[in-house]
Amino acid sequence: MNITGNTVFIPGATSGIGLALALELRARGNTVIVGGRRAELLDRIADEHPGIGTVRIDITDAASIASAAKEVLSNHPGLNVLVTMAGVMNIEDWRDPASFLASAESTVTTNVVGPIRLIAAFVEHLQAQPDATIMTVSSGLAFTPLKVTPSYNASKAAIHMLSESLRLQFAGTSVKVVELVPPAVRTALLPGHEDNELAMPLDEFVAETVALLETQPDAKEIQVERVKFLRYGEARGDYDRVVATINASDPHGKQPGGV
Known part of the structure; x- marks a missing residue:
């Protein structure tokens, strides 16, 4: 995707990677709208960062997505980039169904069904734009599993x-599909993860991500250097070592790889 001159909607962007990416894209000359469930966070963002648009959206709720899409497109008919950022990550023990089932269902609803609904709400509009991008957000854990987060791994x-699959379907159209593949980043995705010294500092991750978007406008995946340990373990032939390495650390999720 081009790094400037876009109108970008990023739901799930009231904190963490989503908000940091939104602010950096705004600084690069893009019109940016962020979405989230909590009105007080959206109000704070609007006050602290004039020019950033905000909209309330709950991506676990189909009606909320439809309403938000209508509002965004009404106010920003030139929208040409959708970033399906929102996601949750929970530690689960699948040896006890009573302890994981609700978490697993919530994770799949947020991380998989949510992006599907978002794409469905905007895809017709995006196809009518001369140059459009759908940016999905997976994880290094889509390629190497962290044992304490099974549903998250599977969702990514x-x-x-x-x-x-979507990239194949949209081939030859004006819509590009770009997958952002983060490593572990210092955000609040898990309790205490903001201070995880094994994770990548948020500002470094966003700076490298934007640099990759700028220098590789036709990239299919945006991979900062630190995620490649997870992304290519199987291709390198050291998958078992990678799995052992990331699962040998703190049982509460403080591993060197994955989001």
Whole structure:
């Protein structure tokens, strides 16, 4: 995708990677709209960052997505980039169904069904634009599993394969499909993860991501250097070592790879 001159909607962008990416894209000359469930966070973003648009959206709710899409497209008819950023990550123990089932269902609804509904809500509009991008967000854990987050791993693997499939379907159209593949980044995705010294600092991740978007406008996947340990373990032939390495650390999720 081009790095400037776009109108970008990023749901799930009231904090973490989503907000940091939104601010950097805004600084690069894009019109940016962020979405989230909590009105107070959206109000704060609007106050602290004039020029950033905001809209309330709950991507676990089909009606909320439809309403938000109508509002965004009404106010920003030139929208040409959708970033399906929102996601949740929970530690689960699948040896006890009572402890994981609700978490697994919530994870799949947010991380898989949510992006599917978002794409469905905007895809007709995007196809009418001369140059449009759907950016999905998977994870290094789509390629190497972290044992304590089974549903998250599976949901991101689904997003990877969805991205691959949609890219084939949109070939020859004005719509590009780009997959952002983060490593572990210092955000609040898990409790205490903001201070995880094994994770990549958020500002470094966003700076490298935007640099890759700028220098590789036709890239299918945006991979910062640190995620390649996870992304290519199987291709390198050291998959078992990669799995062992990321699962040998803190049982609460402080591993060197994955989001």
